[in-house]
Amino acid sequence: MDSPQYRPLYSQVYEALVRRIADGEWQPGQALPSEQALAMQLGVSQGTVRKALDALALDKVIDRRQGKGTYVAELTQERSLFRFFRLTRPDGQRAVPTSGDESIKRRHARSSEAKALELPEGVDVFEIIRTRFVDERPVAIERIILPEAYFPGLDQHSPLPNALYALYQREYRINIVSANEKLRADVARRDDVKRLSVELGAPLLQVERVALAVDGRRVEWRLSRCDTSTLSYDVTFT
Amino acid sequence: MDSPQYRPLYSQVYEALVRRIADGEWQPGQALPSEQALAMQLGVSQGTVRKALDALALDKVIDRRQGKGTYVAELTQERSLFRFFRLTRPDGQRAVPTSGDESIKRRHARSSEAKALELPEGVDVFEIIRTRFVDERPVAIERIILPEAYFPGLDQHSPLPNALYALYQREYRINIVSANEKLRADVARRDDVKRLSVELGAPLLQVERVALAVDGRRVEWRLSRCDTSTLSYDVTFT
DNA sequence: GAGTGGTCTAGACCACGCA
DNA sequence: GCGTGGTCTAGACCACTCT
Numbered sequence: 001m002d003s004p005q006y007r008p009l010y011s012q013v014y015e016a017l018v019r020r021i022a023d024g025e026w027q028p029g030q031a032l033p034s035e036q037a038l039a040m041q042l043g044v045s046q047g048t049v050r051k052a053l054d055a056l057a058l059d060k061v062i063d064r065r066q067g068k069g070t071y072v073a074e075l076t077q078e079r080s081l082f083r084f085f086r087l088t089r090p091d092g093q094r095a096v097p098t099s100g101d102e103s104i105k106r107r108h109a110r111s112s113e114a115k116a117l118e119l120p121e122g123v124d125v126f127e128i129i130r131t132r133f134v135d136e137r138p139v140a141i142e143r144i145i146l147p148e149a150y151f152p153g154l155d156q157h158s159p160l161p162n163a164l165y166a167l168y169q170r171e172y173r174i175n176i177v178s179a180n181e182k183l184r185a186d187v188a189r190r191d192d193v194k195r196l197s198v199e200l201g202a203p204l205l206q207v208e209r210v211a212l213a214v215d216g217r218r219v220e221w222r223l224s225r226c227d228t229s230t231l232s233y234d235v236t237f238t
Numbered sequence: 239m240d241s242p243q244y245r246p247l248y249s250q251v252y253e254a255l256v257r258r259i260a261d262g263e264w265q266p267g268q269a270l271p272s273e274q275a276l277a278m279q280l281g282v283s284q285g286t287v288r289k290a291l292d293a294l295a296l297d298k299v300i301d302r303r304q305g306k307g308t309y310v311a312e313l314t315q316e317r318s319l320f321r322f323f324r325l326t327r328p329d330g331q332r333a334v335p336t337s338g339d340e341s342i343k344r345r346h347a348r349s350s351e352a353k354a355l356e357l358p359e360g361v362d363v364f365e366i367i368r369t370r371f372v373d374e375r376p377v378a379i380e381r382i383i384l385p386e387a388y389f390p391g392l393d394q395h396s397p398l399p400n401a402l403y404a405l406y407q408r409e410y411r412i413n414i415v416s417a418n419e420k421l422r423a424d425v426a427r428r429d430d431v432k433r434l435s436v437e438l439g440a441p442l443l444q445v446e447r448v449a450l451a452v453d454g455r456r457v458e459w460r461l462s463r464c465d466t467s468t469l470s471y472d473v474t475f476t
Numbered sequence: 477g478a479g480t481g482g483t484c485t486a487g488a489c490c491a492c493g494c495a
Numbered sequence: 496g497c498g499t500g501g502t503c504t505a506g507a508c509c510a511c512t513c514t
Contacts, residue, residue, distance in 0.1 A: 006490090006491075008501080008502060008503090009502075009503070010502075010503085034479080034480060034481080035480085035481070036480090044503080044504090045503060045504045045505070046504090046505085046506095047502095047503065047504065047505080048502085048503060048504080050481085050482090051502085051503090053481095059476070060476075064481065064482090065480085065481075065511090065512085066480070066481045066482060066510065066511050066512080067479080067480055067481065067482095067510070067511030067512040067513080068479095068480065068481080068511080068512060068513085069479090069480060069481075069512095070480090070481080083475070084475065088420070177476065178474060178475055178476040179474070179475045180472070180473075180474050181472065181473050181474070181475070182326070182470040182471070182472050183421060183443060183466070183470060183471040183472070183473065184441075184443065184466040184470050184471070185423040185424070185441035185442050185443040185444075185464075185466050186423070186441050187425075187439075187441050201425075201439065203422075203423035203424050203425050203441045203442070204423050204441070205421060205422065205423040205443070206423075208470075226423075228421070228422040228423050232420040232421060232422050232446075233420070233421040233422070234418070234419065234420050234421075235418075235419050235421065235473050235475075236416060236417070236418050236419070237321070237322065237416055237417045237419070237473075238296075238297070238298075238415065238416040244509090244510080246482080246483060246484090247483075247484070248483075248484085272498080272499065272500080273499085273500070274499095282484080282485090283484060283485045283486070284485090284486085284487095285483095285484065285485065285486080286483085286484060286485080288500085288501090289483085289484090291500095302499095302500065302501090303492090303493085303499085303500075304491065304492050304493080304499070304500045304501060305491070305492030305493040305494080305498080305499055305500065305501095306492080306493060306494085306498095306499060306500080307498090307499060307500075308499090308500075
């Protein structure tokens with residue numbers, strides 16, 4: 001009497017397609033079958049397939065191009081960075097970062113990390129620490145926590161690519177679709193001074209992010225400390 | 239050969255409805271006619287009206303309630319603050335602020351303000367300065383610039399309500415639907431110390447916002463300087 | 477011209493809120 | 496039980512892309 005027990009057809013189609021994309025049936029950049037073909041295959045009307053595809057496009061899992069077809073979204077460097085790396089030049093141009101000074105190690109999750117990722121205490125995680133550069137200048141330090149269970153053998157991929165989310169998608173079929181961030185102002189401490197060329201006590205923007213996969217799992221916890229003296233952190237609300 | 243010259247019907251319906259809502263034909267909180275009635279009235283199919291209404295609901299201009307009807311959204315204190323005031327308690331609860339120490343004056347726009355609002359140089363604007371409190375503690379200073387032409391007589395409404403966007407909607411039929419923000423970390427200066435109970439040099443989160451109305455006009459420029467020692471600034475990306 | 481996604485229509489039935 | 500929005504279908508035509 002309290003749990004709905006009712007799921008619209010288009011939402012079931014949505015999930016079925018997500019699963020097949022995640023399973024690699026269609027690779028990023030490849031075209032899906034046409035709406036008509038999918039409708040026949042799934043035994044629903046073309047309008048229902050359309051509604052599911054529209055929702056997938058909203059979640060940026062697919063790209064739709066009129067006259068051409070429907071394509072599995074590529075989380076290429078540009079798309080993924082433009083979407084989640086938000087440091088922006090004064091003229092409004094989104095900056096594209098490079099990485100350096102990178103380390104990855106495997107350890108047990110601290111309780112705060114386990115809580116943020118909704119994992120049992122003490123499970124194995126990877127911890128990545130790296131410095132981000134824009135125009136050769138260090139602008140941010142990132143500490144990234146990933147459950148080992150979701151990313152087996154991640155430490156074999158070192159050096160890690162610039163765009164981690166493209167790696168998650170390509171190697172682990174994990175599609176990041178949204179992120180919750182908590183922002184705070186803080187001052188530079190000794191560790192910050194070492195990696196960023198700022199003075200002790202300089203203001204830093206601290207961003208604490210939890211990234212969610214298309215299936216709702218909390219996949220990544222990330223703490224960034226950013227020097228916003230030359231770049232700003234741009235967001236849009238609707 | 240290059241400008242499209244083609245506008246989908248549903249998007250024309252969207253604009254017609256926005257205009258009628260802005261003109262006050264239906265007041266916030268009131269119900270619109272049913273989909274069928276609107277379809278008859280406008281001479282389009284019910285499905286086309288639905289598509290326009292769905293888009294309006296996405297832009298939060300209206301509320302749809304199954305079994306009841308479609309209502310003009312009320313930008314009440316809760317809704318508007320929950321949407322655009324993003325300071326959040328450690329437990330994830332969105333804070334609801336109060337205002338104090340408020341001043342409003344009319345003056346000419348500075349060139350940076352005119353540029354941010356895409357106005358001619360030197361037009362008249364209102365400048366509001368106020369302190370925001372959460373649980374009786376000062377947490378942010380706001381400086382707000384509004385074009386006088388959009389908000390004639392605004393200084394007559396003092397003291398201003400806690401939720402400005404509700405006032406914009408109620409008194410001026412201006413519906414804020416989105417905002418672009420630039421965030422930076424900064425340190426407290428003398429003016430900040432006076433209004434916020436922080437020390438000189440304490441870290442502050444500076445938020446520079448341009449708010450956009452449903453018709454795309456840039457309606458408000460706002461600079462907030464926030465003490466994030468007890469609250470965090472929460473955002474979600476999709 | 478053929479094939480794709482995008483728009484538009486008309487009509488049926490379902491879930492919800494309320495009297 | 497009635498009226499509302501929500502879902503689903505089937506079919507037509509339009510705009511875009513490529514050959």
